[in-house]
Amino acid sequence: MTTTIEPAEDEASVSSLISVRDLGVSYDVARTGKKLVAIEGVDLDVREGEFVTVLGPSGCGKTTFMNVIAGLVKPSAGQVLVAGEPVTGPGPDRAVVFQDYALLPWRTVFDNVKFGLEMQKALKGGGWRDRVQEAIELVGLSGFEHSYPRELSGGMQQRVGLARAIVAEPRILLMDEPLGAVDALTREVMRAEIEKLIAATGKTVLFITHSIEEAILLGDRIVVFKSHPGAIKEVIETGLARPRSERSIQSDPRFLELRDHLWDALQGEATAAAVSK
Amino acid sequence: MSTFLASGPNLGRGGIGAWLAGLSTRGKALVLAAEVVVMLVLWQLVVGVLGWINPVFFPPPSAIWQGFLELWSSGVLATNALVSLQAWLTGFAIAVAIGIPLGLLMGTSLPVDRVVGPIAWTVYATPTIAYQPLAKAWFGFGIGPVIFLVAISAVFPILLNVAAGMRTTNPSIVRAGAVFGASRFQLYRSVYLPSTVPFLFAGLRQAVVLATIGMVVAELTGSAQGMGAVIIRAANTYQTDQAFAAIALVVVWSVGMTQVVTLVERWVAPWTRKGSR
Numbered sequence: 001m002t003t004t005i006e007p008a009e010d011e012a013s014v015s016s017l018i019s020v021r022d023l024g025v026s027y028d029v030a031r032t033g034k035k036l037v038a039i040e041g042v043d044l045d046v047r048e049g050e051f052v053t054v055l056g057p058s059g060c061g062k063t064t065f066m067n068v069i070a071g072l073v074k075p076s077a078g079q080v081l082v083a084g085e086p087v088t089g090p091g092p093d094r095a096v097v098f099q100d101y102a103l104l105p106w107r108t109v110f111d112n113v114k115f116g117l118e119m120q121k122a123l124k125g126g127g128w129r130d131r132v133q134e135a136i137e138l139v140g141l142s143g144f145e146h147s148y149p150r151e152l153s154g155g156m157q158q159r160v161g162l163a164r165a166i167v168a169e170p171r172i173l174l175m176d177e178p179l180g181a182v183d184a185l186t187r188e189v190m191r192a193e194i195e196k197l198i199a200a201t202g203k204t205v206l207f208i209t210h211s212i213e214e215a216i217l218l219g220d221r222i223v224v225f226k227s228h229p230g231a232i233k234e235v236i237e238t239g240l241a242r243p244r245s246e247r248s249i250q251s252d253p254r255f256l257e258l259r260d261h262l263w264d265a266l267q268g269e270a271t272a273a274a275v276s277k
Numbered sequence: 278m279s280t281f282l283a284s285g286p287n288l289g290r291g292g293i294g295a296w297l298a299g300l301s302t303r304g305k306a307l308v309l310a311a312e313v314v315v316m317l318v319l320w321q322l323v324v325g326v327l328g329w330i331n332p333v334f335f336p337p338p339s340a341i342w343q344g345f346l347e348l349w350s351s352g353v354l355a356t357n358a359l360v361s362l363q364a365w366l367t368g369f370a371i372a373v374a375i376g377i378p379l380g381l382l383m384g385t386s387l388p389v390d391r392v393v394g395p396i397a398w399t400v401y402a403t404p405t406i407a408y409q410p411l412a413k414a415w416f417g418f419g420i421g422p423v424i425f426l427v428a429i430s431a432v433f434p435i436l437l438n439v440a441a442g443m444r445t446t447n448p449s450i451v452r453a454g455a456v457f458g459a460s461r462f463q464l465y466r467s468v469y470l471p472s473t474v475p476f477l478f479a480g481l482r483q484a485v486v487l488a489t490i491g492m493v494v495a496e497l498t499g500s501a502q503g504m505g506a507v508i509i510r511a512a513n514t515y516q517t518d519q520a521f522a523a524i525a526l527v528v529v530w531s532v533g534m535t536q537v538v539t540l541v542e543r544w545v546a547p548w549t550r551k552g553s554r
Contacts, residue, residue, distance in 0.1 A: 072452060098449055098453060102447070105548055106471045106546065115454075164453075
């Protein structure tokens with residue numbers, strides 16, 4: 001292993017599941033009549049089964065980036081290909097886990113997990129019940145099938161969000177700061193569980209975070225965003241063996257090296273963001 | 278946590294606030310019953326026994342009970358209560374039949390909201406009694422103007438709450454639906470409508486109270502029948518005990534119907550049930 005931070009090799013687009021080509025998103029701001037550039041010139045290739053973390057200061061456009069891949073936001077330049085097909089809207093090959101969980105408060109855990117399948121009109125046949133039950137067990141919520149979201153802690157609610165996403169069996173899991181709203185202890189536990197879950201299911205993951213430790217602990221590669229306009233600053237291969245235990249990794253020299261490097265990279269960004277505001 | 282929240286701005290630990298917040302449902306009912314009994318006893322004592330106030334102007338509970346029995350045995354109560362009931366139920370049904378669909382339309386379509394909204398708020402802000410002379414000109418002297426005043430009093434809280442409920446649907450949940458490819462109809466049925474339900478019931482509770490006010494206002498002035506007519510006739514002939522008895526009955530109806538709305542809400546929308554409060 002080298003001791004320097006090398007930019008990750010450019011992947012051959014043939015083998016990539018997600019290809020982002022010169023992507024740009026800008027909005028017309030009605031009040032000022034100006035164009036607001038959210039992201040600009042983003043290129044990225046993600047292999048099947050890869051866990052990519054997207055790290056950046058708030059307001060750097062990383063959520064916009066994810067929304068384009070999810071099909072929720074139309075790009076104003078460039079394009080996104082998933083399995084070679086251009087993204088024109090949401091599709092069953094992609095599912096999203098939201099920072100604020102986005103659960104339906106009037107539905108029980110079971111019915112919330114069912115929601116995605118229902119919207120995809122995938123409730124034909126009897127098999128879906130077992131799938132929903134399996135997903136609930138996978139995220140460790142057995143026994144809470146009939147609870148309402150407000151009866152659950154934040155961490156448990158996000159487990160429901162996770163189960164809802166994986167039950168639809170997407171190839172790609174898009175996670176928008178999924179642990180941003182849970183407490184520190186729960187975050188640590190769930191981080192490990194997410195890593196295990198992804199390893200077991202082999203999903204391709206795009207995981208957005210503003211936590212440096214989280215980006216290193218979870219990612220095969222880290223995509224660092226800069227702001228004004230949002231664009232990729234660098235892409236780093238973490239090169240850490242799995243499974244990664246939070247405790248043992250804290251003393252790994254590679255982890256420390258990555259952390260220092262990312263700290264410097266983000267500090268410059270955060271300062272620039274603060275000044276331009 | 279729930280004790281803390283339930284104690285509201287009374288942030289002191291312990292004390293009567295904490296004691297009240299910690300009571301069971303039965304305990305709370307007992308406290309309420311005790312409050313009523315104490316009030317009635319004091320009232321009876323001050324007016325009936327000590328004679329500090331002239332009972333003609335402010336009859337004691339025992340006299341009101343007598344007045345109630347007189348109204349009951351003479352058949353006046355049954356006839357007039359039935360007329361009022363008919364007007365109230367008809368007017369309320371009209372309000373629901375107009376308020377819910379129009380509210381949904383307002384919440385869905387911004388143009389409809391911009392056109393109907395200001396008109397609705399204007400009429401809602403007008404004191405009901407101002408419409409009474411017009412109502413008579415339009416609907417004659419029978420039950421018509423009463424139904425009109427009940428309906429116009431009850432329709433706006435329903436309409437405006439339903440519209441607000443539609444508009445304040447959590448955009449995050451809408452996005453979650455969109456990610457799973459929900460159609461417009463699916464979003465309407467599975468996201469917007471359920472999210473509006475608590476607002477609908479809040480509107481219905483306000484509507485019950487306002488409908489009753491509208492009914493009595495309409496009946497007080499020149500109506501031959503109804504509880505309002507009973508009140509004004511009794512008061513004009515200094516039979517204040519009967520007037521109070523009629524008022525009490527109207528209050529019981531109003532409070533009772535809000536309770537019915539709450540019960541229906543618990544049945545239709547069990548997720549809205551709050552913790553102990």
